[in-house]
Amino acid sequence: MTLIERDQKVIWHPFTQQKNRQSPIPIVKGKGTLLFDEAGNQYIDAVSSWWVTIHGHAHPYIAERLYQQALQLEQVIFAGFTHEPAVALAEKILPVLPGNFARVFYSDNGSTSTEVALKMAIQYWWNQTGQPSRNKILAFNNSYHGDTFGAMSVSDRSVFTLAFHNLLFEVIFIDTPTAENIAAIQATIHEQAGSIAAFIYEPLVQGAGGIKMYENHLLDTLLATVKSHDIICIADEVMTGFGRTGKLFASEYMEEKPDIICLSKGLTGGTMALGVTACTDRIYQAYVNDDKLKTFFHGHSFTANPLACTAALASFELLERDHCLQKVEWITGENKLFAKKLENYTGIKNIRTLGTILAFEINEGRDEYLNNVSVIITQKALQQGIYIRPLGNTVYIMPPYCITHEELQTVYQTILNLL
CATH class of the missing domain: 3.40.640.10 (Type I PLP-dependent aspartate aminotransferase-like (Major domain))
Structure with missing residues (x-):
C-alpha cells in the first residue's frame, strides 16, 4: 500500500474539502527551498510551507541544536x-x-x-x-x-x-x-x-x-x-x-x-x-x-x-546573521521588479508587494477563498515544480529567505507562464 493510500484511510487534512479531494503529495524530504516526493520529484516551496519555514527545510544548524537539547x-x-x-x-x-x-x-x-x-x-x-x-x-x-x-x-x-x-x-x-x-x-x-x-x-x-x-x-x-x-x-x-x-x-x-x-x-x-x-x-x-x-x-x-x-x-x-537580512532585502527588491513586469499582463489586478510578500488577484470570478481558480493554479504550478497555494483567486508568494536567484526566477517565470 502506498503512502497516499494509507493517508486516505486515516488522515483528515486541514482546509480541505473531503469529498472528491485531490490526493496529497507524499513528501519524504526537504532541503533548503526544495521539497521532494517519494517519486523523486522536487518542488520549490514558494510559500514557506504556510509562511513558517523562513530558513528553508532541514536546516542543519537548527537540527543540531535540537539534537543536543533533546539529549539534555x-x-x-x-x-x-x-x-x-x-x-x-x-x-x-x-x-x-x-x-x-x-x-x-x-x-x-x-x-x-x-x-x-x-x-x-x-x-x-x-x-x-x-x-x-x-x-x-x-x-x-x-x-x-x-x-x-x-x-x-x-x-x-x-x-x-x-x-x-x-x-x-x-x-x-x-x-x-x-x-x-x-x-x-x-x-x-x-x-x-x-x-x-x-x-x-x-x-x-x-x-x-x-x-x-x-x-x-x-x-x-x-x-x-x-x-x-x-x-x-x-x-x-x-x-x-x-x-x-x-x-x-x-x-x-x-x-x-x-x-x-x-x-x-x-x-x-x-x-x-x-x-x-x-x-x-x-x-x-x-x-x-x-x-x-x-x-x-x-x-x-x-x-x-x-x-x-x-x-x-x-x-x-540565523536571522541575526547579516547574510539573512541581506537576503530579505534582496527578495524585497526582486519582488518590486517582478511586480513591474506583472503590470504588463491582462487578467490580473491589485498587484502589491511588501518585503518578501508579493500578491495579486486573478480577475476571474469572485474575490473569495472558495474561488476554484486556486485549485487550477496550484495543480499547474506543481506540474512545473513550484508549490504555490493561492487564497481563492489571490495568487501570492512568500518564499524562504534562503531561496537562490535561480529558484526565485523560476518561480517568477512559472507565474508568467500560468498567466
Missing part, C-alpha cells in the same frame, strides 16, 4: 519550573520587539498566542476595575487571527467561521483605514471607546484574508486614536514577524507601538510549533497582586517546551 531536556512542566532555553529566548526577543515589552508568555501556536493576548487584555480591565464594562474587542473586517474560538470571534465573519457565527462573542468591526474612511473610523472609536478593552490588528498585511495590504501612516493615525482612549493595542505579527515585511517586525513601520504582540510561524524557523505573547510592564503589573483571583489562569501542557524554545533560539541566531 525534552519537556518539563512550566508551572513551578523553568529552564535555560525559555529564559534565553525571552532575553533574546524582548530587546528587539517594536516597543517597550517586559514579559513573555509562551503558548503553542499562532491561534493560541492571540487567544492569550485577548484574555490578557480583557482580564487586565477586570483586574483594574473589578467591573466587566470594558470588555469589547475592536478588530478589522477581513481579518484572520486563528481557529480557536476567541481567535475566530475577532476574525472576519467568513467561510472560516461560518458554522460558528452564533457562538462567537460580539466584536466591533471596522474597515482597514484609507484616506476616505479614516475620519468615520475615528468617529466610531470615539463613540464606543468606553466599552472597548483592546484593538487587535494584523499590521499592514492581512494574511489569510487574502494578503490585503494597507498604508502604515494610516495605521499610525488609527493607533494614535485608539491609544488616546487608553485602549490596549494587540499586534498580531504571527505572519508578519521575523522579516516577512522587510523589517524584523511590521510594527517597526509605525511610530505608535503595540502593548501586546503575538508571534509564531517564523519564530522557530518553521521547525516546531511555538507561540509567544509579549506584553508591556503596564499589562504585567495588573497581575502582580495579593489577590489570587487576579492570577492569569492560562497555560498549556507544552508551554515553553525546551525543544521548541531551542529551535526558536537557533532560528533567531
Whole structure:
C-alpha cells in the first residue's frame, strides 16, 4: 500500500474539502527551498510551507541544536519550573520587539498566542476595575487571527467561521483605514471607546484574508486614536514577524507601538510549533497582586517546551546573521521588479508587494477563498515544480529567505507562464 493510500484511510487534512479531494503529495524530504516526493520529484516551496519555514527545510544548524537539547531536556512542566532555553529566548526577543515589552508568555501556536493576548487584555480591565464594562474587542473586517474560538470571534465573519457565527462573542468591526474612511473610523472609536478593552490588528498585511495590504501612516493615525482612549493595542505579527515585511517586525513601520504582540510561524524557523505573547510592564503589573483571583489562569501542557524554545533560539541566531537580512532585502527588491513586469499582463489586478510578500488577484470570478481558480493554479504550478497555494483567486508568494536567484526566477517565470 502506498503512502497516499494509507493517508486516505486515516488522515483528515486541514482546509480541505473531503469529498472528491485531490490526493496529497507524499513528501519524504526537504532541503533548503526544495521539497521532494517519494517519486523523486522536487518542488520549490514558494510559500514557506504556510509562511513558517523562513530558513528553508532541514536546516542543519537548527537540527543540531535540537539534537543536543533533546539529549539534555525534552519537556518539563512550566508551572513551578523553568529552564535555560525559555529564559534565553525571552532575553533574546524582548530587546528587539517594536516597543517597550517586559514579559513573555509562551503558548503553542499562532491561534493560541492571540487567544492569550485577548484574555490578557480583557482580564487586565477586570483586574483594574473589578467591573466587566470594558470588555469589547475592536478588530478589522477581513481579518484572520486563528481557529480557536476567541481567535475566530475577532476574525472576519467568513467561510472560516461560518458554522460558528452564533457562538462567537460580539466584536466591533471596522474597515482597514484609507484616506476616505479614516475620519468615520475615528468617529466610531470615539463613540464606543468606553466599552472597548483592546484593538487587535494584523499590521499592514492581512494574511489569510487574502494578503490585503494597507498604508502604515494610516495605521499610525488609527493607533494614535485608539491609544488616546487608553485602549490596549494587540499586534498580531504571527505572519508578519521575523522579516516577512522587510523589517524584523511590521510594527517597526509605525511610530505608535503595540502593548501586546503575538508571534509564531517564523519564530522557530518553521521547525516546531511555538507561540509567544509579549506584553508591556503596564499589562504585567495588573497581575502582580495579593489577590489570587487576579492570577492569569492560562497555560498549556507544552508551554515553553525546551525543544521548541531551542529551535526558536537557533532560528533567531540565523536571522541575526547579516547574510539573512541581506537576503530579505534582496527578495524585497526582486519582488518590486517582478511586480513591474506583472503590470504588463491582462487578467490580473491589485498587484502589491511588501518585503518578501508579493500578491495579486486573478480577475476571474469572485474575490473569495472558495474561488476554484486556486485549485487550477496550484495543480499547474506543481506540474512545473513550484508549490504555490493561492487564497481563492489571490495568487501570492512568500518564499524562504534562503531561496537562490535561480529558484526565485523560476518561480517568477512559472507565474508568467500560468498567466
